[in-house]
Amino acid sequence: MAKLRVPVGPDDHVQGPAAAPITLVEYGDYECPHCGHAYPMIKALQKRSGKQLRFAFRNFPLREIHPYAEAAAETAEFAATHGKFWEMHDLIFENQNSLSEQMLGDLAQRLTLDRQALTEALASGTFAERVRRDFSGGARSGVNGTPTFFINGQRHDGDFELVTLRQAINKAGGK
Amino acid sequence: MSNVLPAGTPAPDFTLHATPDQTLALKGLRGRPVILAFYPADWSPVCGDQMALYNEVLPEFQRFNAELLGISVDGVWCHAAFSRDRKLHFPLLADFEPKGGVAKLYGVFRDGEGIAERALFVIDKNGTIRWSYCSPIAVNPGADGILEALENLPK
Numbered sequence: 001m002a003k004l005r006v007p008v009g010p011d012d013h014v015q016g017p018a019a020a021p022i023t024l025v026e027y028g029d030y031e032c033p034h035c036g037h038a039y040p041m042i043k044a045l046q047k048r049s050g051k052q053l054r055f056a057f058r059n060f061p062l063r064e065i066h067p068y069a070e071a072a073a074e075t076a077e078f079a080a081t082h083g084k085f086w087e088m089h090d091l092i093f094e095n096q097n098s099l100s101e102q103m104l105g106d107l108a109q110r111l112t113l114d115r116q117a118l119t120e121a122l123a124s125g126t127f128a129e130r131v132r133r134d135f136s137g138g139a140r141s142g143v144n145g146t147p148t149f150f151i152n153g154q155r156h157d158g159d160f161e162l163v164t165l166r167q168a169i170n171k172a173g174g175k
Numbered sequence: 176m177s178n179v180l181p182a183g184t185p186a187p188d189f190t191l192h193a194t195p196d197q198t199l200a201l202k203g204l205r206g207r208p209v210i211l212a213f214y215p216a217d218w219s220p221v222c223g224d225q226m227a228l229y230n231e232v233l234p235e236f237q238r239f240n241a242e243l244l245g246i247s248v249d250g251v252w253c254h255a256a257f258s259r260d261r262k263l264h265f266p267l268l269a270d271f272e273p274k275g276g277v278a279k280l281y282g283v284f285r286d287g288e289g290i291a292e293r294a295l296f297v298i299d300k301n302g303t304i305r306w307s308y309c310s311p312i313a314v315n316p317g318a319d320g321i322l323e324a325l326e327n328l329p330k
Contacts, residue, residue: 002319063231064262065261139317142318143318144225157314
């Protein structure tokens with residue numbers, strides 16, 4: 001059974017309390033339709049589980065099959081440096097079907113971020129290393145497609161429908 | 176489950192087509208580690224299937240100077256189309272004639288179905304298998320086992 005090699009740490013984008021009994025880590029790709037499908041599942045799961053659940057999102061862009069996945073990941077990292085990672089993460093998934101560099105710029109503007117600064121960051125790959133680090137840790141942890149979830153450090157090999165995830169979380173000792 | 180050749184076994188040599196007009200011999204790669212990734216078939220319908228995943232992880236493999244070879248019983252033209260569609264940057268070998276001949280040599284052919292297992296081999300620079308793994312056929316094994324095996328190769 002594949003295990004998470006990089007524990008959730010200060011570098012991560014995290015929702016929920018550090019002391020939560022369950023830590024769910026997603027390796028995701030903003031352009032992957034399966035990740036798009038999982039997005040509302042995670043929201044529902046967070047709503048139900050409340051303080052029982054800590055959720056971290058890490059980048060695993062499949063760049064060859066998803067041409068905007070890398071730019072989207074770097075855009076979310078750009079937003080993160082302005083304290084708006086989750087706002088951007090959510091906006092990208094909610095607009096997944098119309099991804100483009102133009103659209104990422106529009107989303108930045110909507111979050112009152114500097115559009116020009118984003119364009120420059122994407123052009124110079126300012127956040128490429130950050131994204132690569134996530135990817136590399138994922139590859140070493142046995143990420144085998146997107147999305148891949150880890151529940152308390154163990155890879156979740158089932159599907160990611162709400163009921164399946166809830167069962168897996170219950171089994172891991174959460175509610 | 177098949178009798179997968181274990182670590183310590185000399186890797187059986189083979190020559191297979193990598194493109195319609197080029198062949199590739201395993202022993203031609205001596206001097207650097209080789210990853211052999213047998214898989215059942217081209218055109219797996221899922222996002223980020225095994226070959227697409229390895230395509231993305233390629234830079235990590237290359238840090239070990241390792242050569243990645245995908246192998247299935249699909250023919251050269253099928254591989255060419257699949258490889259182009261998925262923008263793969265590593266060779267896919269056609270274990271097509273005799274069908275599954277190389278998969279049989281490595282103990283990873285599924286007789287009833289006529290396809291290869293999802294089986295991985297890491298071969299060291301001298302041509303000895305250093306790690307092998309056969310995944311349940313429906314489970315994409317990921318790249319963690321390969322990366323760990325490469326890390327553990329003697330320098």
